[in-house]
Amino acid sequence: MNKYDNVAPIVRSPAPILLIGAGDLRREDIKIAGNHAQAVVAADGGGAVALSHGLMPTAVIGDMDSLSEVARSDPRIAGRIHPIEDQDSTDFDKVMRSVEAPLMLAVGFSGGRLDHHLAVLNVLVRRPDRRCIVLDAEMAVFLCPPGLEMDLPVGSLFSLFPMGPVGVESAGLRWPTGGIPFRPDSRVGTSNEVSGPVRLQADGPKMLVLVPKAALGEAVRAVLDAPRWPSP
Numbered sequence: 083m084n085k086y087d088n089v090a091p092i093v094r095s096p097a098p099i100l101l102i103g104a105g106d107l108r109r110e111d112i113k114i115a116g117n118h119a120q121a122v123v124a125a126d127g128g129g130a131v132a133l134s135h136g137l138m139p140t141a142v143i144g145d146m147d148s149l150s151e152v153a154r155s156d157p158r159i160a161g162r163i164h165p166i167e168d169q170d171s172t173d174f175d176k177v178m179r180s181v182e183a184p185l186m187l188a189v190g191f192s193g194g195r196l197d198h199h200l201a202v203l204n205v206l207v208r209r210p211d212r213r214c215i216v217l218d219a220e221m222a223v224f225l226c227p228p229g230l231e232m233d234l235p236v237g238s239l240f241s242l243f244p245m246g247p248v249g250v251e252s253a254g255l256r257w258p259t260g261g262i263p264f265r266p267d268s269r270v271g272t273s274n275e276v277s278g279p280v281r282l283q284a285d286g287p288k289m290l291v292l293v294p295k296a297a298l299g300e301a302v303r304a305v306l307d308a309p310r311w312p313s314p
Contacts, residue, residue: 242271
């Protein structure tokens with residue numbers, strides 16, 4: 083927590099929001115994620131990316147160290163830029179704490195540099211009350227809510243990765259997870275498979291769920307229907 087955590091949100095939305103970063107992304111990913119969102123928010127250099135794809139961000143949020151001068155002076159977004167002069171957090175974190183929405187779908191935040199990708203996963207766990215699904219070239223990843231129900235094709239890949247000590251009771255997975263003390267430095271739950279309707283109960287906000295990108299629609303439905311973790 084720092085002094086910027088308790089400021090009023092910059093964007094409030096009653097509907098899911100598409101978050102666009104300046105990392106690796108494909109037009110297909112923007113389209114797939116955008117099908118589930120009604121507004122766009124960009125992180126720093128993601129503002130120029132959004133414009134290049136014909137999207138108008140409601141807000142561009144970040145420390146503005148990667149948004150070009152050309153983009154900053156673009157009259158289409160000049161009044162939508164919200165600098166946050168916090169060097170102790172990433173632009174993804176700045177956006178997550180500045181947006182209130184039922185769900186955020188993030189593209190352009192994974193791939194490329196591994197350290198950037200790891201920082202994104204760290205934020206998903208540190209801000210459990212901000213529901214977000216991060217999409218990359220192959221997978222969709224999100225923080226497991228207290229309870230989760232998903233209907234996926236039998237045989238689908240279903241991975242669990244702990245970001246801290248956590249237990250998860252499960253049904254509908256080929257290898258059940260109940261009673262396993264998951265930890266990032268010991269037992270993880272990657273490369274599991276769906277055997278039926280998936281039901282999870284997590285005892286804390288520390289477990290990441292990873293499913294194939296093709297399952298994004300079901301992931302969106304499931305996360306929106308699930309109970310939320312309280313604010314830390």
